[in-house]
Amino acid sequence: MRAYTPKDDVQAKAYYTDRFYVAPQVPKQDVSSDEVFATDLEAIKAKFEVLDAYIQVEQMVVIINAKDNYGVLELLRDELEYTQLSELSAIDWIAKSGEFEVFYQMLSMGKRKRVRIKCFVAKDEAINSVEKLFRSADWSEREMYDMFGLHVNNHPFLKRILMPYDWEGHPLLKTYPLEGDEFAAWYEVDKIYGKEARDIIGPEIRDTARVDRYDSERFARLGHEVPKGTKITGNEPKTPLAYQEEGGVFMIDRFDEEKSVIITDRDR
Amino acid sequence: MAQHKVNYTQNAGLPVALTTIDKVVNWGRSNSLWALTYGLACCGIEMMASGASRYDFDRYGTIFRASPRQADVMIVAGTLTKKHAEFIKRLYDQMTEPRWVISMGSCANTGGMFNTYATVQGADRIIPVDLYLPGCAPRPETLQYGVMLLQKKIRAEKAIKSQKAKRLM
C-alpha cells in the first residue's frame, strides 16, 4: 500500500482516510482441506511452477508466473474440466510493487468449483492473450487494456472498448484522477468545437455545492431577489424572509403554543 | 338541405376565424411538439412512461419520433457521456429549425451525481438548452409540466420574424 501523504481534502470530510484502503483479508485455508482442489493443484504443479496456492471463501486461488498463463488455462480447460472463464481483469498495484495483478476466474460446471488464477505483470510488460482458449476473453482483455493500459500479446483486435478510441489515459489506474485530467476535462469541447472554443465555453463546474448569488438568472439569490432584468451590483438590500401564513392565508393558521390545548384524555 | 351545411350566420356570416399569423403558427408549433426519442439512462424510463398509456403524452400532441429529422424537441433524458457528446451535437444539427431542447434530470443538467471523468458536466456545454427539469429522475408529471412550459414559451415567440438560430457559440 502506498504511504500516506497529505492530499488536498477533496471530499472535505473530517474522517478522511487513505483513498486506497486495503480491506482486511478473509481467512485462507490450505489446499489440502479440499480433495478436488488438491488433485487439481497437483495436476497444475506437475507442469507449471506454482508460486502460491490457498483456498479462500471456498475458491482455490493459484498464483503462477505470468508467462504460463496460456498453458495453465489450457490445462484447466482441457484436462481439469474448468470450461468457463467467467471473468478476467487486472488490479493496479503499481504504487506497491510496480506490477499489475491479472486474475482469471474459472468455473467448472461438472465439478461445481471455482478457481482463480492470478499472476503479476510488471508495469511495462505485456501478457499473452487467452482469447484462443476462451472467446469471452476477447472483450475482457480489451477492457483490461482500455482501463489499465496493460498490453495483451496476440490479441486479434486490441482496441479500446469503453472509452472513445481517441481517449488519452487509462481510467482505472489509481493515479488517474476520478474527475479526469486536463485531456478528459476538455475532451468534448476540443472534439466538437475545437481548442479555441475553450475560452468561450469555459471550464467544467465540478463543485456540486456551488451557489453563486450573482449568477445571471439569479436562481440562487435567496433573500436578495431582484426583478428579472435588473442589473446586479452586489449591493442589493436583503429581503427579509416572509412566510405565507403571516399575511393570513385562508384556512392556514400559525401555530401558537399559548392558544393550543393538549389533550391527555384519549377517551374524551 | 345537406346535413353538414356551413352555418353562415355564425362568424359574421363567414366560414372563417380571424387571428394573427403569430397565433396560428404558434398554435401549430406548440401543439404538435414531436419529441426525439433520446433516452440515455434511467431518466429515459420516465420519459417512456410519460409516453405510455397512463400518462399519455399524445394528448399534448407530443409523439416520440425515432429520427431527428422529424422531431421538434430533443428531450435529453439521462447521463450524457463524453463518448456520446459528439453524437448529441450531430443529432441536434440534424433537427430542423425551429428546434428546442429539454434537459431532463440532474445528469443532463449538470452531470448530476456523476462527478467523473466520463460524464459531460451538463448538456448545455454542447448544445443550447431551453428548459431544465430538476430531479433524479423527474417524474412523468414533471416532464409533462415542462412540455407545457415549453408550449407557453413557444406561444410567446414571434413566429413571423425570422428566428435567430440558437447557437451555443
Ligand code: SF4
Ligand atoms: S438524473 Fe438520475 S435518473 Fe436521470 S439519468 Fe441521471 S441518475 Fe438516472
